[in-house]
Amino acid sequence: MxxxxxxxxxxxxxxxxxxxxxxxxxxxxxxxxxxxxxxxxxxxxxxxxxxxxxxxxxxxxxxxxxxxxxxxxxxxxxxxRRLPEEITGDINFGGADNVAVRLTPDAPAGEAPLLLAHSAISALKNFVVASAASLDYDSLVLPPRRPQRAEAYASQARVSTQPGSFVLSLALPLSDIYAEESDESTPTGQDALVEVPPQPFGRKVTNRMLATTRKAQQLAVEVGEGERPISSFGEFVPHAPNATELAALSSLGGPDHDVYQIRFAKSPLTGGTSESAVLRVTPGQQRILGEAADYLRTKQPRAGVTVTGLVVRLFREGGFGRGEAVIQGVSDDSGEARRYRVELGEPDYNEAVRAHADGLQVTATGDLDIRGTRRSLRRLTSFAIIPGLEDES
Structure with a gap:
């Protein structure tokens, strides 16, 4: 042949x-x-x-x-003004935008070190999940448990490679499985008619990714030139990137923060046409984005954090009313054993006293607030002794 x-x-x-x-x-x-x-x-x-x-x-x-x-x-x-592979993916998906990252490793065309490729692919996945999650959760630090829709949407995306130095191409479907489940009468598969609403979920994710990349790069340039402090990433303004998005943009260049280009190409199936956007992220900008992600995670409250452990200290003024407890335990946010302060109403405080006296484990869920080395759970949504452990003594 x-x-x-x-x-x-x-x-x-x-x-x-x-x-x-x-x-x-x-x-x-x-x-x-x-x-x-x-x-x-x-x-x-x-x-x-x-x-x-x-x-x-x-x-x-x-x-x-x-x-x-x-x-x-x-x-x-x-x-x-799109690549043939992007158009093919758009058609086969029944509608898909494309995000492509061009890496510049010191390797033959089409090849990349394993650590770089792994870092970039993981970062792309985290970027998609974080941007999808931000559509439902408006915060600079996302909760440890991502919204199920964001995780499910990321699982629909498809990654491939393209000719070039080393190009990772990500096809992002315009519709997600939640939209498909709401209209079971719509045929699926390659032969299905393309019926895309003006602003499907996938397009909102693409728009978010592009807007936050631009905003993150703008802030990184201003911080790098000394015009603004790193704390400017903590300002809640339109298109402000969250910590997970910042960490992803910092990791796309790999452990050594090699320069990369990121390109956004949108499907015309939502009506009209749109020019592709290409951004070049330098090593210095990537390092600043990583520092900004760390800054947000240490300075911004994190919602929905659960701590499990033992009550090691109790305090309240008088014999009744609210009080403070210190839990020595592990959070599902970091997995590290630390001490966390919680303020409890009288019923919960009495439970904490019983747990302390009997050596029972408790669980508490709330917003994690970090001030230096002091960690506190505020606005508790739950506090309880872990059931079943009382009978083990």
């Missing part, structure tokens, strides 16, 4: 079905201009690129179907 035929068959296995392709064209602003028994001709239904046409076969049974569709995708690539 010739190398040309091999490449043709390889492309044929990746190209979309004819139904998916024509659905994509109709949904992204193309109009069927002419058709006969062998081909269909499409033109863009806008004033731009009036002279450009896309020609498709009328059946997938033609021998060169893959090559002919690939040529059509290259035409779309010129019109949309």
């Amino acid at each position: 010739s190398r040309a035929n091999s490449a043709s068959e390889e492309r044929a296995t990746r190209v979309p079905s004819l139904a998916a392709f024509t659905s994509y064209l109709a949904s992204s602003g193309w109009v069927l201009e002419d058709s006969d028994d062998q081909t269909s001709m499409w033109r863009l239904g806008r004033d731009q690129h009036e002279e450009i046409r896309v020609v498709l076969p009328t059946t997938q049974r033609v021998r060169d179907y893959g090559d002919r569709v690939y040529d059509a995708i290259r035409t779309l690539s010129f019109v949309e």
Whole structure:
């Protein structure tokens, strides 16, 4: 078999079905201009690129179907200013934005050290989860337990590599499984009609990732030039990146903070077109972003932290009313054994006294506040003796 035929068959296995392709064209602003028994001709239904046409076969049974569709995708690539691989993923997904990271390792093209690749992929995953979570949780420090929708959405994303120094390409579906479950009558799969709302969940995630990357880089430049202090990352302003997003942007360049480029390309299926955005993040900026993430995690309260351990100290003025307890235990936020102060109402304080006297473990959930070496749980949502341990003595 010739190398040309091999490449043709390889492309044929990746190209979309004819139904998916024509659905994509109709949904992204193309109009069927002419058709006969062998081909269909499409033109863009806008004033731009009036002279450009896309020609498709009328059946997938033609021998060169893959090559002919690939040529059509290259035409779309010129019109949309996106890579052919991004358009193919967009069609096959039924709608997907793309985030690509170009790394610059000292290695042959297409290769990267394992530590760098692992760091970048982990950072991409954390970036998606953090941005998705921020849509439902408005805070500079996310809770230890991420919203289930954010984790589920990240599991839908697909990562691949592209030609270049070392390019990680992430396809982010416009719709998530929560939206799909709310409309079970909508067909799924490659041949499904593309019906995307103006602002689907996935587009909100992409917009968040782009906006916070721009804001984080802007602040990093200002901090690096001495115009603003690191505490400026703690200001709750529009598009302010949370600590997890900052840590992800800091880790995309790997342990050595190698320079990288991050590119955002949006699907036209939500209406209109959008130019791709490319940002270059330097080693110095990455280090500042990492410091900012650490700053937020040590200075900002963290909600929903649970501590489990023993009551080692009690204090209250008088024999009744509120009091303070100190729990020596482990939090689900850091996994480290430390002491945490909690303020308790009288019923909970009496339970803490009993736990202290009998050596029983307790659990407390609230907002973690760190002031130097002092850790406190405030605004408690629960406090209780762990059931079952009383009977073990």
